[in-house]
Amino acid sequence: xxxxxxxxxxxxxxxxxxxxxxxxxxxxxxxxxxxxxxxxxxxxxxxxxxxxxxxxxxxxxxxxxxxxxxxxxxxxxxxxxxxxxxxxxxxxxxxxxxxxxxxxxxxxxxxxxxxxxxxxxxxxxxxxxxxxxxxxxxxxxxxxxxxxxxxxxxxxxxxxxxxxxxxxxxxxxxxxxxxxxxxxxxxxxxxxxxxxxxxxxxxxxxxxxxxxxxxxxxxxxxxxxxx
Ligand code: ADP
Ligand code: ADP
Numbered sequence: 106x107x108x109x110x111x112x113x114x115x116x117x118x119x120x121x122x123x124x125x126x127x128x129x130x131x132x133x134x135x136x137x138x139x140x141x142x143x144x145x146x147x148x149x150x151x152x153x154x155x156x157x158x159x160x161x162x163x164x165x166x167x168x169x170x171x172x173x174x175x176x177x178x179x180x181x182x183x184x185x186x187x188x189x190x191x192x193x194x195x196x197x198x199x200x201x202x203x204x205x206x207x208x209x210x211x212x213x214x215x216x217x218x219x220x221x222x223x224x225x226x227x228x229x230x231x232x233x234x235x236x237x238x239x240x241x242x243x244x245x246x247x248x249x250x251x252x253x254x255x256x257x258x259x260x261x262x263x264x265x266x267x268x269x270x271x272x273x274x275x276x277x278x279x280x281x282x283x284x285x286x287x288x289x290x291x292x293x294x295x296x297x298x299x300x301x302x303x304x305x306x307x308x309x310x311x312x313x314x315x316x317x318x319x320x321x322x323x324x325x326x327x328x329x330x331x332x
Pocket of ligand 2: 224225228256258259260261262287290292
């Protein structure tokens with residue numbers, strides 16, 4: 106469960122979030138749409154505690170982010186998988202190592218790591234690329250690896266900021282197939298996107314932000330209000 110209560114975020118002279126109050130239940134699939142500069146990334150960054158609100162309360166599962174202690178942040182992050190537009194894979198590590206690394210840092214045992222990495226690489230269809238380096242992969246393959254990394258620890262929530270932003274339309278559809286499959290297994294997906302085709306063809310809840318305000322929150326919504 107993700108819960109925002111009267112959340113404001115102000116940077117110097119910009120209000121990137123004004124009075125955000127909403128809930129996202131476990132297992133929902135939510136698109137976050139709106140023009141550049143609307144506040145989508147800020148909204149998403151506040152969920153994984155990369156940005157802190159100026160005021161208001163955010164709750165992610167059992168964590169109240171205004172009260173969270175530094176030593177608890179790693180436990181929060183274990184419940185969240187994050188996927189970025191630019192993948193953020195480590196260039197000197199193989200595909201296997203990129204995914205394994207996320208599990209090593211939280212102290213999983215090697216046998217379990219091997220099993221989980223193989224499992225999630227199979228889920229994204231890239232077992233055969235385990236020994237490749239990111240630079241040897243297409244953009245779509247790199248994004249599939251970054252999704253594998255995000256779900257390796259079985260997070261309850263996956264947050265994706267423009268995950269198809271750098272991909273051609275066919276490749277983007279493949280990424281969406283994977284995100285929807287993960288969602289069907291019970292994982293919450295929150296995805297900021299500019300991709301109107303995807304939002305209109307694969308209907309889910311839409312939260313629209315404009316100039317730091319939530320202007321629409323619609324079940325099975327389109328990319329814009331009357332689609
Ligand atoms: P979006 O993701 O919808 O493009 P952002 O959340 O990145 O929007 O930005 C919302 C507003 O906040 C914009 O006006 C942007 O310039 C501003 N902003 C974002 N991050 C910062 C920052 N670190 N410092 C100052 N202003 C920022
Ligand atoms: P296993 O114990 O074999 O990993 P699970 O019962 O945990 O299997 O999960 C069943 C399927 O759901 C597997 O494909 C697994 O990778 C996937 N899965 C489990 N949790 C998550 C999650 N939080 N995000 C994405 N996929 C998940």
